[in-house]
Amino acid sequence: MFSIVAQANEWRAIDPSNAVLLTLPHGKVVIELAPQFSPNHVKQFTELARSGHYNNAKFYRVIDGFVAQGGPKDGSAVDKAVPLLAFEGEFSTDKNFEFTQVQTNDMFVEQTGFKDGFALGYDSKEQKAWMLHCPGVIAMARQTGADTATSHFYITIGQATRYLDRLMTVFGRVVYGMDNVQTIKRTAVIDGDIAVEENDYTSIISMQLMSDVPVKERINIEVAKTDTDDYRKKLHDRRIRENAFFFKKPPPVLDICQTPVQSRIVK
Amino acid sequence: MFSIVAQANEWRAIDPSNAVLLTLPHGKVVIELAPQFSPNHVKQFTELARSGHYNNAKFYRVIDGFVAQGGPKDGSAVDKAVPLLAFEGEFSTDKNFEFTQVQTNDMFVEQTGFKDGFALGYDSKEQKAWMLHCPGVIAMARQTGADTATSHFYITIGQATRYLDRLMTVFGRVVYGMDNVQTIKRTAVIDGDIAVEENDYTSIISMQLMSDVPVKERINIEVAKTDTDDYRKKLHDRRIRENAFFFKKPPPVLDICQTPVQSRIVK
Numbered sequence: 001m002f003s004i005v006a007q008a009n010e011w012r013a014i015d016p017s018n019a020v021l022l023t024l025p026h027g028k029v030v031i032e033l034a035p036q037f038s039p040n041h042v043k044q045f046t047e048l049a050r051s052g053h054y055n056n057a058k059f060y061r062v063i064d065g066f067v068a069q070g071g072p073k074d075g076s077a078v079d080k081a082v083p084l085l086a087f088e089g090e091f092s093t094d095k096n097f098e099f100t101q102v103q104t105n106d107m108f109v110e111q112t113g114f115k116d117g118f119a120l121g122y123d124s125k126e127q128k129a130w131m132l133h134c135p136g137v138i139a140m141a142r143q144t145g146a147d148t149a150t151s152h153f154y155i156t157i158g159q160a161t162r163y164l165d166r167l168m169t170v171f172g173r174v175v176y177g178m179d180n181v182q183t184i185k186r187t188a189v190i191d192g193d194i195a196v197e198e199n200d201y202t203s204i205i206s207m208q209l210m211s212d213v214p215v216k217e218r219i220n221i222e223v224a225k226t227d228t229d230d231y232r233k234k235l236h237d238r239r240i241r242e243n244a245f246f247f248k249k250p251p252p253v254l255d256i257c258q259t260p261v262q263s264r265i266v267k
Numbered sequence: 268m269f270s271i272v273a274q275a276n277e278w279r280a281i282d283p284s285n286a287v288l289l290t291l292p293h294g295k296v297v298i299e300l301a302p303q304f305s306p307n308h309v310k311q312f313t314e315l316a317r318s319g320h321y322n323n324a325k326f327y328r329v330i331d332g333f334v335a336q337g338g339p340k341d342g343s344a345v346d347k348a349v350p351l352l353a354f355e356g357e358f359s360t361d362k363n364f365e366f367t368q369v370q371t372n373d374m375f376v377e378q379t380g381f382k383d384g385f386a387l388g389y390d391s392k393e394q395k396a397w398m399l400h401c402p403g404v405i406a407m408a409r410q411t412g413a414d415t416a417t418s419h420f421y422i423t424i425g426q427a428t429r430y431l432d433r434l435m436t437v438f439g440r441v442v443y444g445m446d447n448v449q450t451i452k453r454t455a456v457i458d459g460d461i462a463v464e465e466n467d468y469t470s471i472i473s474m475q476l477m478s479d480v481p482v483k484e485r486i487n488i489e490v491a492k493t494d495t496d497d498y499r500k501k502l503h504d505r506r507i508r509e510n511a512f513f514f515k516k517p518p519p520v521l522d523i524c525q526t527p528v529q530s531r532i533v534k
Binding site (some may be wrong): 064065103105106107108109134135144145146157159160161162163164165166167176178179182183186190191192193241244245246247248250251253255257258260262263265266267 | 372375376411412428432433458517530532534
């Protein structure tokens, strides 16, 4: 009743050279990368994945409602060998910047909207845009400095951490298997609870570029196009909530992070 | 770095007669009930839990990023025997209504804030308040009519479904074991994926009032008080983000559903 389902002609196939297959002990996850917004982060992440950098790494910082963070052992040779990345948590636009606007009174930003299925913030005065920290995005962790990311990454698993927008570089989003991300073992417990053993941390079996995966083992994903009249109408309908289930109408606003962009598997 | 940790004298013990222990095959969950806001829903839910109504029921509608919904088999004798509940998704306040205000420019409501650790919306003109659909709340499902809830409930497991505020009756929130809620088997898959068998749906082993649980098996939870100067200072600090990690400061606003209220276990 609440979903936005795209019609047959309203889908975009994800290029397998622009997607990553994350294999966990309990299931698979597909992440679509966003080189159009964070080119150097995608390039480094892709090269690292292809080199086997993430294979057998662990999710060592997993906080329910916040993030699942993984990477190689801190200070290990493989960890220290990775070059620093310059911040790409926002990008400049021109006056003709176009996206499918969702909202203009978001609490954090002048405008929100979708471009290529990714949730963006946009400030028309600054002429800047950035990927938003909605649930299920992948971003690089970093030290205190803006330009200190290397290979450690996190996937957001709770309410959107919008206060991290423009402070961390988001570079993709989960398009399949978010349930498997949610099943990653939490490493943090509340006071008084039994601590989690490091041996129980969830391992990354492999992180592969989808185009490197044998064709028969690929998960081929299509995502709903977000720049069509059809999708705009769905946004409108979701905003208006004409269904009788809404016995009074909610405020006619959309939280972009609660506005789905559908995926499907194609053979 | 991002958490709000209450001091030793800033905790409130949850009354075991006001908490529910949900035992799942893979772990335990504690829910604090909110009779101060939704008295009849809490009363019916509590009586049903004590009667064993939910034992062996299944989570039959579990949609990633949305809700995990459970209850007895539709149309079964035990299902049909439950009386209808009148809507309690908002309540009237007087002019002296007090809560710990969090934000005044939330997209959905004039004011947000905490009362007794629960996230509320408040409209001073209408003099109405209501529990918000933040992640980890429990609410009653219903049919189309406002007053059609019975015993089927859902727990929110994704980005806050704020468009359901004032439309559904929230009556508590998870204060322990949200990771176990997130591990409930999803029943919905995307097009092209393998359907989930009903046999694989997650069962409720038991739903017990905590005061009915043998003392040795109880999980005794304290939650941070949200009406103290200490907590207000923590809200302030979280809004201002003085830590150097924030190399530029995010907008000084707080999404109440991304503002934690800590729990801890006491023996």
